[in-house]
Amino acid sequence: MFEIAQLAGVSESTVSRALSGSPLVNENTRNRILKIARSANYTVNINARNLRQKRTRTIEVLIPLAEYGRQHMSDPFYLDMLGVLADALSERHYDMLLTKRAPWAKGVETNSIQCGRADGIIIMGQGQDLEALRNFTDLYPQVVVWGGHLREDDYIVVGTDNVAGGKLATEHLMKLGRKRIAFLGDPAEPEIALRQQGYRKAFLDNGIAVDESLIFSAPFDAREARASAEKMLQSGVSFDAIFCASDVIAMSAITTLRNAGLDVPRDVAIVGYDDILIANSFGPSLTTVSQRIQEGGKTMVELLLQRIEGKSVDTTLLPVELVVRESCGAP
Amino acid sequence: MFEIAQLAGVSESTVSRALSGSPLVNENTRNRILKIARSANYTVNINARNLRQKRTRTIEVLIPLAEYGRQHMSDPFYLDMLGVLADALSERHYDMLLTKRAPWAKGVETNSIQCGRADGIIIMGQGQDLEALRNFTDLYPQVVVWGGHLREDDYIVVGTDNVAGGKLATEHLMKLGRKRIAFLGDPAEPEIALRQQGYRKAFLDNGIAVDESLIFSAPFDAREARASAEKMLQSGVSFDAIFCASDVIAMSAITTLRNAGLDVPRDVAIVGYDDILIANSFGPSLTTVSQRIQEGGKTMVELLLQRIEGKSVDTTLLPVELVVRESCGAP
DNA sequence: CTGTTAGCGCGTTCAA
């Protein structure tokens, strides 16, 4: 920067101001400096700037990525979200640091906020260790979590109204005349448990008793979801519809049912959850409860940046919406 | 750090040395300092360290993520790879910066290497602008590219032997007795063009003329791939097998064929390319040419870090391997 | 509008 200053015949401060777009600098001076900087192929060193300004314009995104060792597939939902977050952050001139391990995992010494690597963290999914999450956000409030609205937590949550979504999906199947509607999804994940609550609520609100034999647990992984779907078939329990707790589960279920010679939606109607991009390309295309991934991602970025600026922001529940396509058999 | 030094009754230098694991510090002193630092919840500021050391222990990963605006789905291949890269980098104590836009794209002023944000870049896919890529790597050689081996380029490429892979897949279908083997894939992408070369080579090496009417172009996107598969059907050209240039295309083709009442693999045998994690969960499970995603990702990280250290490393072509599952109809 | 001065927090000399 010193060299640029010399070439332009000004002080380093002026160069700094010109390059950071400060209004406190003459139009001509600025243009001259910009030109020289460009021709010298000069760029401001980001570490020095971060050190000085005590901010990084970087957000960490904590996301459950594929575990190759275990042949575990990551849900495309997260990856659709990643695309949205990348765009939303880039639009605000923020960089994205991608991480798999939670800062409270053992073996992790520090976190990106404390060591000055990021200004805030977006955590995808509450995960299993709710207490660790709460302890962490107590210390570092510059966090937004994607997930289910569990109770009056101190951290900011963004997500859809999972109970309403579960109810919406189930009632849609009821209205289509389905009598034996099953639930497929693993309630270990908080969001899934809420969707199951919505499923139950649909029956209760319509004066129908919930048949517990129709509730099947399936983890979020595609391969195991297929295994679960096969168990459903072998259980001998009859059903003419399934509300699947995610689109991945729905696609697995459809594959399994078809392989067993059943027709979707004729024999079994399917409704998924998420509305991932691929849901519309699958055959049959999925009827699903939209998680408004685009809106959700943008909202998370918006709220997090506001929180970093010190503004007070609130947990946000996005309204749900049913996207009707082929798999439910609606006319 | 000054405070920690005071608490420990030593100088800042000693604290710095203790925390960075320097051998130039007494065992007792180190333990005392570590204890104090931990109890004070102190962490070294990463920006100051980076500034001083002129390195960041951060790698940028440039990856084509989903375009939500255009409803464009990103290939799960990239995302499987992302998981592997995250693990490989984390193992070497490197952080991962995720980016969608190439540094040579218009509107991008600088790049992460020049401004000190990253020590190197992993670029997923050569993309369309081969010249821009070459110009960039001329200036910044700390780059590894995943893709096809095009010619003696100056930048480091890691990838599978796409020609051999295309040949392997096609010959496998020949050996299974298929007579009308089609190709589905968009040769605009360099890797796909190479796979098509392999497809042609399989015919030539077996003394069979290539039937150009069996070569169909399909972009990498799932929805358009389905459209292309439908065009194949409507074209009236008969075929009893398809070599699909990616697993995503293969899954789309299978969906389309099944919707049209055809059986896979009985009526049409399918071989894909990539061996993404979901390939084994799909129904029917995909016979596919493995891209050795795990090995490939680890190799990229390994080579890039060596190159950053100044060692000379070479472009690496991973050997291909056919993973035989259900979709090809092998006994 | 511009220059001077100081310091962000660390790692690395050099000297002891």
Added chain:
DNA sequence: TTGAACGCGCTAACAG
């Protein structure tokens, strides 16, 4: 084995 001094490259405060 430790401490003192310096400077990485930048921006903010102040003075002009």
